[in-house]
Amino acid sequence: MINFEEEIKKFKPCLEIEDAEQAIYDYNSKDMTDILSEMVKEIKNDK
């Protein structure tokens, strides 16, 4: 049977519309090409 107390802990508050602007600023938009570029730069610096 489901453990109510445990399940409740998994529910998190929803972002409210007023928080949308901050959520957009906080969004991590790094993609694979960014990671690749960073890796190449790191290798270059190590050399």
Next chain:
Amino acid sequence: MSNLCPKCGQGLNNDGFCEHCKIFFQVYEKIKMVSKAFYNQGLQLSNVRDLSGAINTLQKSIRYDKNNIEARNLLGLVYFEIGETVLALQQWVISKHLDPTDNAAERYLKDIQENQAHLEKLSSAIKRYNQALVHTQQSNEDLAAIQLKKAISLNPKFIKAYLLLSLCYINEQQIQKAQSTLQKVLLIDKNNYIARKYYDSITDETVKETSEEQERKHQEDVSFARRVPVFVSSSWHQVILVAVGAVVGLGLAIFLISPSQLKALKSKNISLEEQITNSAALLKENAAALENETAKVQELTQANNKLETDLIASQDIQGDTSKILAALQFKDNNDLVSSAEALYSIDVTRVEGTPFYELYESLKNEVYEKVAVNAYNKGYSLNNSNYEQAIEQYNLSLKLVQDAYYSDKALYYRGVAYTKLAQVEEAKRDFNSLIVNYPNSIRVKDATWQLSQLQ
């Protein structure tokens, strides 16, 4: 192949290598292809309403290529579809920022901005969900359920609200309601993991109870089958062997049990009898002591039960007090229906004698009447258009107030609505109730006629 690096925009050499990024153009192309493959998969999953799967896949798609505008826009749409308004807005705003020209995200954002009333509703639904979450954490499931129902009425695709509501129902053992709520989630997002987990859990429990019964019956049958006598094949050899064994055994017994041995056995028997008497006395003493201890344990258990009952009662009173305060807050926000629902869920016997009783009564008198008359009027306006909704409104009106000038009419029109929906038993019940409880009503004659038509 383009001559410019898609990452930095600088020129590529003849091998397609970007000197600035130190990466071959083909690597970027491959990454973009993977992103597109994920997008296609996400699109397919969205089309079959596997929205959880689609979110997962589309997130991967934009993780590979953040400039995959189609994937980002679709992710926003899927978020919007499950009631995650802010996450949808987030994706569309970023999408518009990345590609300002001819972008579908612009249209989505424009649609939302132009429909402020709808946006208000979505915002209010989120606030109510968050409030419900707080109520649930404070063990006020009744208030949480009221808020969640309201949130769902404001945003009927708010998956999180459905899930939390179903959890409240499960906690209160309202399994059918929980199942129906979870089915609504699965209609929106057919592979929603949490909904499936809850649904399977409550369905398994129900099935388990019936299957345990069957299992027990089966076990009984099996044990009965095991008791079937076993026939051993006999032969002359076996019979002779048994007879020889018996004769040898008898001879040994006569040889061993001589008179002197019998005497020794007698004295041993007497000593054993004495031991038994002593043991019986000791047992009696122990039994008395045990009885004494049991009585003490019972006393302690009773005291403990009383303490637990007192604690539950005090928690109940605390819960009811929060409901009164919530009702007051609802009233201040002009949400009289929620206020009435909160008051209705209070157990009056627990509030009586507390300082909150007066506040409860005054609130009830003020709110119930307004909500009941309003519900009656709403029901009346829906009489010829939507019988189900009309019945809901009459139910609300009659639940709160039964002795108002319109109560008999509410009962009559509800009966008529039931008749229109071919729910004959409910209709008969209402007409009979009108005749018995409101004998002076002008609708008695009509109710009698309606009843004669239903016979």
